[in-house]
Amino acid sequence: MYLVVDFVPVAHSKCVCAHQMIDTVPGPEASAFAVQLKALLDQEVRYQPKLTGLRLIESANDNGLRMTVKLREIEVKDLLSLTRFFGFSAETFSLTVNLLDRFLAVMKIQPKHLSCVGLCCFYIAVKSLEEARNVPLANDLIRISQNRFTVSDMIRMEKIILEKLYWKLKGPTALHFLRLFYAFVTERVSDRSQALNLDRLEAQLKACHCCFAFSKVKPSLLALALLALEIQEQAEDRQPLIDAVQDIQLRLSVKDGDLVCVRELVVKCLSEYSTAKCSRQNSQRLRWIISGRTARQLKHSYYKIAHLPTIPEAAS
Incomplete structure (x- = not known):
């Protein structure tokens, strides 16, 4: 049942991560690829919007x-700018988008409340993953x-989000699958100079996160398509x-047609992303207003802000 979110008085609360939350599975040194993949896939469906x-x-x-697709996409782009402003990790941004999409998919909210919802999802992710x-x-x-x-x-909004998501926060995202798949295929490359550029892949994933269409795609399939x-x-x-990709596709039981379809969506997204229309400054870009105290605490590099990250060229 869908409800309308409103600001109603509730007791003061603080975001505390549930002990049962699972961020990711043990690293490659502790588990084989198949074990890691199974652990992520077992959780994937439970953390989908x-x-x-x-x-x-x-x-x-x-x-x-x-709430509309356009409003959601503008909010995610602003949250990406905020992530880069503070120098937070790609994991934080991916989790932010996952929380936002899951919440928007179970609650009808008024557009005027979207900025509060988005910032709360961002804050929950930051407190869950950052030092x-x-x-x-x-x-x-x-x-x-x-x-x-x-x-x-x-x-108040943070409490609503946590309750509506049943405190299930840190599930597998497309970034978890992308890094796992990258490690798997990289082992097949004898010449490391020919290895794929992981930073470029992660930048492409961030661009896809800003596109609503990928909210409906399984994280594992999006990572494989990228x-x-x-x-x-x-x-x-x-x-x-x-x-190696075909091996992963077989393990995921992904049909060729589904993979081709998502790949075409990725191509369209990245093509639109690279146009001047998408890269130029616009009225939705955040205007950073900070106090002197806050400014003194921020690193100098935080002021070099771009609305969306540049996707690195292929590794030479």
Whole structure:
């Protein structure tokens, strides 16, 4: 059942991660690829946004009263800028998007509340994954992102998000699968100079996160499509890598048609991303407003902000 989110008074609460949450499985040194993959796949479906809720967003009219695809995409791009501003990890951004999509898929929210929902999802991800000393104050987040709500509003909204997601936060994202698949195929490359560029792949994934269409795609399939496309376009000696991708595809039980379909979506997304229309500054770009105290605490590099990250060229 879908509900309308409103700011209702609740007791003061603080985000505390559930002990049962699983971020990822042990590293390659502890488990074989098959074991790691099975552990991620066993959790994947439980952390996916509900398709029925996503379809409601797709069908919504842009009348200012309901959540729309456009509003969601603008919010995610702003959250990516905020992630880069603080120098937070790709894991933090991927988790932020997962939390946001899952929440929007089970709750009908008014557009005026989206910025609070998005910032709360970001804050939950930051507190879950970043070092405690790097976690900013909620008041600084509000000031930097130039929002009008209060810390109390964030506290109430954070509690709603945690309850509606049943405190199931750190599930597998496309980034987990992408890194696992990358490690698997890289082992097939004898000449390390021909290895794929992981930074480039992660930048492409961030661009895909900003596109609503991929909210409906399984993280494992999105990661496989990104990898397959990169091998086709960038790798010189492709056959060992193609064999590795086919091996992964077989393990995932992914049909050829499904993989081709998602690859085409990725191509379209990256093509649109690279156009001047997508890269130029626009009215949705965040205007960073910070206090002198906050400015002194931030690294100099944080001020070099781009709305979306540049996708690195292929490794030479």
